[in-house]
Amino acid sequence: MQGILEGIRVLELGQVLAGPFAGAILADLGADVVKLERVEGGDDARHMGPAFRHGDALNFHVFNRGKKSVAIDLKSAEGMAVFERLAGEADILIHNLRPGVTESMGIDGPSLCARHPRLVYCAISAFGHTGPLAIQPGYEPLIQAFSGLSSINGGPDDPPMRTGASVCDQGTGMWAVIGALALLQRRHVTGRGGVVSASLLETALVWTGQKSDAYANEGRQPDRHRSGHPGFVPYEAFDTADAPLLVCCGNDRLFAKFAHELGRDDWIADERFATNRMRLRHKAELLAQIGTLLRASTRDEWSARFAAAGVPCAPVHTLPEAIAHPQVEALGMLQGVPGEDFRLTALPLSIDGQRPSHRSVAPRLGQHNAEFGAPAVPSKEGSTHA
Template structure:
């Protein structure tokens, strides 16, 4: 499939995850993404785990697929001058450098956009561009903790928990891409680029908005639920005879269907259970009756019965179970990387019926220096690991 962003050039100074994820999205969509790295070692993600291919970790392949790599010494005048030449050829410039570093290098947004007014400049920070902590660096678990996001994960009595996925890093990369695409559209009308900022803290606050907005406007926080929902009952995972099953009754009609399948038609007319608000108030009583009923049969038996009756449910899969499921297989989201012997999870969207796929393997450090008229770096690459 021809990339929808063919002809768009992106310059990335990304480390580890947030900005590299933004660059990976743009690369999958067809943009030419040139990743600028340190001469010595490059992106730290190259060593985030055991060697996978070309001496680099799998994490590096995931977030840098389909890019080009240029190794520059940005502490030198020649390196900074070459970076400026690359910026002059770019449509979008993205980075997640430590606060203060861009200004010290002369590549902060105000400076770079003054020299290149058509450039769309995007930066990702930990705590945002304003406030007393704007200059502080930060990492995913720190921002999940600081934002309150960790405090709302897990169930009653659990300690604060971080989300398994890097929702702040990857979410910030997504917001930056959304902003860049919006400014590309504006530039078509005005001829000028613009400045974008995103941060892990703001992303965490946005993901947790349902709970924080409840506190800000109603003065209280919803109860914590490991798998459930504060506004619906029953709407969480339950044990069956052989595995957990998630049941989602998002309205009274679905609860009535559940009651019928469970052989409890009397629940439908019982005052404590007849409406969702009543069930919220009498959740413990309902669960005392519901839990042993569900444990009486296997998960597969309940799924067959619930699906036949139209009760939303799903098995709580492990990762291997999810990947092996026919529905996931049919979607083809785990896709081979061209020219390699491995597969990566592709973008979760389709354009004109086709999924944008990785254009190729992640680059070796400085692999594209010659293409961009930069002398090859003097570092050596480790031998390829099978």
């Protein structure tokens, strides 16, 4: 399984996150991923934070494990010759360069695919491949703000806020991989590649789709619930005697079990609370009563009781609590990097029961120039390259 994409060559011109994450997915699945970097400094992610290992920041290691690095100057004739040769040998090309850059260099999707018809070309942008903002650059928080994603996070009295994870960057990397694999399948039939276009904005609009579709079709603006849900009550986090607990009663049967564990069987017959639609009408009144009852015992005590009764619930973990949990440990999501003393999160999928493992540490800048016939990178004191 580790070599499921063995024999597939990927050329990545990726910076920081979306493009490199797409490359990391393909590398973990066994593809030979060659990361092209600037001779001076390389991927900006190498310097996103203090040096972690080998002079590079942890962020760089997270999104560039298992790759090879070739550092070339794409503004030089020699560098472009190396690029053109590597593009001709590649199955997939991924880039998230600033809009307009590839066109100015003659290596945009239509141009490069005309020269190399079997190439699957994946272009990642901020605002999309068409429209009045197509040439605008962008970053995760900008796209979350622009797309409306920030406006649906948090509670009713909170200001708009971004999600804690880079869901647009990483999600766009995922869509690029999905599109690339789809075009590889088509190439088996037609012999030709094609161009995949993905963007942070389109990804954000998919993540907000449930809310925006409700507005587009029913005129409903989304309510903000923090941990809650617009369609079910109770379906959110509550404080207990020591730590928060999230409870999900997705139907009236589960609510009846929940009420029984709280010693409030009377709620089941109370017309205000008997059905979910009535609970939605009387939400504030019910939640206030639930909150008082749950604060009488600890999170672990309630969790044990609800789990035994079949009521879906979960502790609101901190990150240290989550990664130390036996379930997370059993999944083996944190995996060691070969030859190194640290672990990184692995791909969230298994094939035939086996999770793809990290193949190697992130490369030093220009570490593999000789292997791919590129000129050596001049060594400088304090630089990150070999």
